Amino acid sequence: MNPALETLALALREHPVAWPALFLGAEPHPDLFGATAWQPLKPLADLCAAAGMALSDEPQGKFRSVFFLPGKTKEETLAGFVLAHDLLALGGTLVISLANTSGAARFEKEISRAAPLLFSVSKNKCRAFAVSNTEPWDTAALAAWRDLAQPRLIPDTAFTVVPGVFSAGHIDPGSALLAQHLPPSLRGEVADIGAGWGFLSNAALAQCPNISRIDLFEADSRALACARKNLIGPAEFYWHDVTTGLPAKYDHILTNPPFHTGQARDIGLGHAFLTTAAKSLKRGGTLHLVANRQLPYEAHLVSLGLRPRVLEETGVFKVISAS
Ligand SMILES: C[S@@+](CC[C@H](N)C(=O)[O-])C[C@H]1O[C@@H](n2cnc3c(N)ncnc32)[C@H](O)[C@@H]1O
Structure with missing residues (x-):
């Protein structure tokens, strides 16, 4: 199993969050089957569907929690932050997990400059960290990430x-x-x-x-x-x-x-x-x-x-x- 996914599930066991939840970059994990899944890669989307997860091509509305397993590039990770922000209900929690070698510490620092850090869990050479949106995120950071997300x-x-x-x-x-x-x-x-x-x-x-x-x-x-x-x-x-x-x-x-x-x-x-x-x-x-x-x-x-x-x-x- 993807170690970043295991670390995400571990962090959620240690720090339970509110549901309903959206899972961006979703992969199947028994603890997360109830989340709405967004997964652009067909082989992984097929695995989520086979596990019985509800897939959404274009998630809409607001979720009390968003989980995010970023992809490979810095730009797509930062674009994911802004997508997660837009889909997060007021007072909700965003939990991100990625490998240390994919820049986990750097991305934790980057997002915690924009939003208050709630917790951080290191395990399996990965880090899962969470921010809340009890208060508005830094508008300059959001604007810069939104810009990166544009075609x-x-x-x-x-x-x-x-x-x-x-x-x-x-x-x-x-x-x-x-x-x-x-x-x-x-x-x-x-x-x-x-x-x-x-x-x-x-x-x-x-x-x-x-x-x-x-x-x-x-x-x-x-x-x-x-x-x-x-x-x-x-x-x-x-x-x-x-x-x-x-x-x-x-x-x-x-x-x-x-x-x-x-x-x-x-x-x-x-x-x-x-x-x-x-x-x-x-x-x-x-x-x-x-x-x-x-x-x-x-x-x-x-x-x-x-x-x-x-x-x-x-x-x-x-x-x-x-x-
Ligand atoms: C080396 S790239 C070539 C892309 C494109 N043909 C080009 O010339 O720019 C390989 C492509 O295969 C896609 N790919 C990877 N695994 C795949 C799979 N199992 N089924 C279909 N496409 C896949 C990747 O997303 C990527 O776009």
């Missing part, structure tokens, strides 16, 4: 992103390299798996006039919402865990596969993407992917019955097509 454009492009999504500050150089190698002859039905905010799909639609439809599959609902804004053309959008397979077969599949789960490196996730792709290609279809050059994807593709060809290898990336 913004990737510099020098028309692409919209929000904090926390993959490659929120720039176009991923690996994906940019793959886009240079997409054959203009791609045609028919195409899937973009792990589509993020839509860069690869946008490049494919712009460069390959014979694509009849592109289906974007992405686990992060925030990224998918950006992709909907970023794409013009025949595209469908699916909030979907690619490791569970795809609902259809495709003439071509594009991917820059993830190889991290949370903070940890996870080659198995990349392999699962390639397995799904191999199962979802029509006869004669092709897979187009980019990966860090040290990742051993060619052998896995061969084991799936595909024939990989390295189209370009740089100091960092390799672009592979497989038929």
